Amino acid sequence: MSRRLSLLSVIPLIGGLALSPVLGAEPKQAPLVIAEQGSFTAGGAVFETPGQYVNNAPTAQGQSLHGDHLYAFYQVPERPRDLPIVMLHGAYQSGRSWETTPDGREGFQTLFLRRRFTTYVVDQPRRGRAGNSAVATTIDAAPNDQLFFDQFRLGIWPTFFDGVQFDRSPQALDQFLRSVTPNTGPYDAKLISSAMTALLERTGPAILFVHSQGGESGWLTAIQSANVRAVVAFEPGSGFVFPKGEAPADMPSAAGTLKPVEIAASDFAKLTRMPIVIYYGDNIPTAPTDARGKDNWRVRLAMAKLWVATVNRHGGDAQLVHLPQIGIHGNTHFLMSDLNNREVADQVSRFLAEKQLDRTGRQE
Amino acid sequence: MSRRLSLLSVIPLIGGLALSPVLGAEPKQAPLVIAEQGSFTAGGAVFETPGQYVNNAPTAQGQSLHGDHLYAFYQVPERPRDLPIVMLHGAYQSGRSWETTPDGREGFQTLFLRRRFTTYVVDQPRRGRAGNSAVATTIDAAPNDQLFFDQFRLGIWPTFFDGVQFDRSPQALDQFLRSVTPNTGPYDAKLISSAMTALLERTGPAILFVHSQGGESGWLTAIQSANVRAVVAFEPGSGFVFPKGEAPADMPSAAGTLKPVEIAASDFAKLTRMPIVIYYGDNIPTAPTDARGKDNWRVRLAMAKLWVATVNRHGGDAQLVHLPQIGIHGNTHFLMSDLNNREVADQVSRFLAEKQLDRTGRQE
Numbered sequence: 001m002s003r004r005l006s007l008l009s010v011i012p013l014i015g016g017l018a019l020s021p022v023l024g025a026e027p028k029q030a031p032l033v034i035a036e037q038g039s040f041t042a043g044g045a046v047f048e049t050p051g052q053y054v055n056n057a058p059t060a061q062g063q064s065l066h067g068d069h070l071y072a073f074y075q076v077p078e079r080p081r082d083l084p085i086v087m088l089h090g091a092y093q094s095g096r097s098w099e100t101t102p103d104g105r106e107g108f109q110t111l112f113l114r115r116r117f118t119t120y121v122v123d124q125p126r127r128g129r130a131g132n133s134a135v136a137t138t139i140d141a142a143p144n145d146q147l148f149f150d151q152f153r154l155g156i157w158p159t160f161f162d163g164v165q166f167d168r169s170p171q172a173l174d175q176f177l178r179s180v181t182p183n184t185g186p187y188d189a190k191l192i193s194s195a196m197t198a199l200l201e202r203t204g205p206a207i208l209f210v211h212s213q214g215g216e217s218g219w220l221t222a223i224q225s226a227n228v229r230a231v232v233a234f235e236p237g238s239g240f241v242f243p244k245g246e247a248p249a250d251m252p253s254a255a256g257t258l259k260p261v262e263i264a265a266s267d268f269a270k271l272t273r274m275p276i277v278i279y280y281g282d283n284i285p286t287a288p289t290d291a292r293g294k295d296n297w298r299v300r301l302a303m304a305k306l307w308v309a310t311v312n313r314h315g316g317d318a319q320l321v322h323l324p325q326i327g328i329h330g331n332t333h334f335l336m337s338d339l340n341n342r343e344v345a346d347q348v349s350r351f352l353a354e355k356q357l358d359r360t361g362r363q364e
Numbered sequence: 365m366s367r368r369l370s371l372l373s374v375i376p377l378i379g380g381l382a383l384s385p386v387l388g389a390e391p392k393q394a395p396l397v398i399a400e401q402g403s404f405t406a407g408g409a410v411f412e413t414p415g416q417y418v419n420n421a422p423t424a425q426g427q428s429l430h431g432d433h434l435y436a437f438y439q440v441p442e443r444p445r446d447l448p449i450v451m452l453h454g455a456y457q458s459g460r461s462w463e464t465t466p467d468g469r470e471g472f473q474t475l476f477l478r479r480r481f482t483t484y485v486v487d488q489p490r491r492g493r494a495g496n497s498a499v500a501t502t503i504d505a506a507p508n509d510q511l512f513f514d515q516f517r518l519g520i521w522p523t524f525f526d527g528v529q530f531d532r533s534p535q536a537l538d539q540f541l542r543s544v545t546p547n548t549g550p551y552d553a554k555l556i557s558s559a560m561t562a563l564l565e566r567t568g569p570a571i572l573f574v575h576s577q578g579g580e581s582g583w584l585t586a587i588q589s590a591n592v593r594a595v596v597a598f599e600p601g602s603g604f605v606f607p608k609g610e611a612p613a614d615m616p617s618a619a620g621t622l623k624p625v626e627i628a629a630s631d632f633a634k635l636t637r638m639p640i641v642i643y644y645g646d647n648i649p650t651a652p653t654d655a656r657g658k659d660n661w662r663v664r665l666a667m668a669k670l671w672v673a674t675v676n677r678h679g680g681d682a683q684l685v686h687l688p689q690i691g692i693h694g695n696t697h698f699l700m701s702d703l704n705n706r707e708v709a710d711q712v713s714r715f716l717a718e719k720q721l722d723r724t725g726r727q728e
Contacts (some may be wrong), residue, residue, distance in 0.1 A: 038395065055520055144427060146428070184495070254420060
């Protein structure tokens with residue numbers, strides 16, 4: 001209880017209503033007051049097909065394609081804090097990840113808006129509303145529901161984990177599985193980080209929230225853009241970058257082998273410029289298991305720990321919070337939309353306060 | 365001027381600030397006050413692959429796919445009017461069509477929220493954030509910028525029409541062309557209208573805004589769902605449905621032949637249950653031309669006129685407003701995001717007021 005009470009100091013007041021950190025206590029929400037909202041695209045390129053365009057007999061000849069941009073929907077609250085939050089989803093997902101939870105509660109888009117952060121919710125290039133890809137692909141309509149149930153650690157299909165922070169109504173699982181949306185072109189982390197860098201030129205200095213596969217683009221964006229003031233990574237799943245010569249060994253698991261990515265030491269050094277926090281949820285084993293969905297995250301958590309140590313050895317400020325170790329149990333891979341997502345948000349708010357990333361310098 | 369002044373009576377006040385109907389006059393906007401916002405999916409189905417799912421060696425066998433749903437983002441203002449507005453985009457587009465305009469102003473999503481309507485902005489099944497399709501497809505990355513410039517009546521590439529209601533900065537055209545996003549499965553109007561009907565079961569009675577190809581699903585939804593209280597169609601482009609035996613002849617054009625769709629008289633009769641208004645913009649010729657982009661809309665406007673007459677002959681309440689004929693010039697195919705989109709919104713507000721669709725019965 002003492003930890004919870006201490007959190008209250010960083011919980012903002014909106015319209016006189018405190019946001020409750022208590023699981024399940026959903027106070028009547030005050031209205032959102034939004035100074036401005038809208039959407040736009042950032043990054044990408046224009047791809048020209050040689051030849052002559054004939055207006056009245058059009059073919060590909062002489063035409064261009066605008067593609068490989070990202071899409072962002074933004075909302076600015078009244079009296080915003082100085083740093084906005086840019087939210088990047090993971091694999092098979094879109095900005096939908098940060099919106100309403102599968103069981104119909106507010107996701108991080110709206111929760112952090114209530115906490116007076118401007119939010120930018122991204123669809124990465126070749127995903128969702130940013131679907132125009134410069135490279136053709138096939139949408140194979142492959143069925144993956146059961147794999148996702150295991151891989152995203154709701155349980156071991158068809159059984160939910162005991163105490164899992166996921167609503168067991170069929171409606172919630174239905175909504176969850178319908179947040180899945182395919183790539184409309186090949187996945188390319190560097191392409192994504194370039195578009196993210198273009199977005200950050202527009203937003204100015206910002207806090208980056210990344211989920212799962214978005215971690216890979218997150219690290220690359222934090223290297224490429226001088227505007228990343230912090231990275232908050234929710235279960236980053238791939239693309240852990242290490243300075244050349246310092247990468248750990250490959251990590252085999254029941255779900256395949258996780259390989260570290262070696263980059264130039266000068267690039268890695270840029271990751272020491274900002275505070276970084278990484279969160280992982282529950283039901284991640286420490287010893288190898290043949291349970292594929294769980295073992296997938298065993299190696300990711302293990303490599304993330306080595307990565308944090310490497311960043312800090314080079315003078316950085318990274319930390320890893322394994323939620324069960326601080327008494328927060330039952331989280332799936334989707335920490336930001338789990339039943340206790342307010343409690344997770346409170347953890348993030350505490351981090352942002354500790355690092356003085358939640359200031360409202362211009363207005364207060 | 366007298367027409368403009370008469371409009372003032374239907375322009376709502378938000379926070380004491382009148383929305384100006386005057387082109388280019390952008391008052392400092394009052395903050396938006398939003399009681400609730402979020403997103404969800406509606407409709408779709410679950411597609412099962414026969415066989416046995418093996419958790420630790422997953423293949424398609426025994427797995428399912430949740431797909432063919434739509435995605436909707438909604439916002440509820442304070443003191444909402446009784447009927448929400450559901451907005452369905454056209455071909456190659458997503459809900460992005462209704463958000464910020466290419467030149468960075470408020471689109472119909474936010475303009476009608478300011479006018480105290482709850483808004484639902486849809487990505488149709490197999491598009492945008494509703495990308496999971498039950499049927500495989502190929503994304504071909506085809507270049508179409510120049511064709512779209514012509515077809516969406518910005519001008520005749522590379523020349524804008526004189527007086528076109530489109531910002532000529534390169535940035536605006538760039539944003540416009542990046543609102544394009546591909547199908548992630550075959551286009552299927554009946555599938556879309558089924559998902560829309562599921563959405564309307566959740567929203568309750570609603571006003572339907574449809575754009576372009578969305579017109580086809582719009583008519584089908586108005587037939588299928590008893591919750592459609594009005595249809596506001598912006599340049600519907602295909603799928604004009606007529607009672608069997610009453611369809612006009614096919615209409616050839618430089619852009620192909622437009623064919624009417626015959627349906628059962630009992631289904632058509634359902635379109636007489638609600639007021640319908642259709643808007644078309646400028647630069648649509650009345651005589652055939654070899655200018656492909658313009659001629660495409662000549663036949664669509666012509667068939668829409670016959671369609672309106674047919675609805676009214678059967679006892680319905682449909683009207684067609686060809687904007688240049690009431691003194692509103694320069695509109696492209698994207699009426700709702702053109703430079704004069706507030707003036708277009710004022711036309712819609714007047715229609716909704718005339719038909720008593722803008723009441724706030726429960727609160728006032």
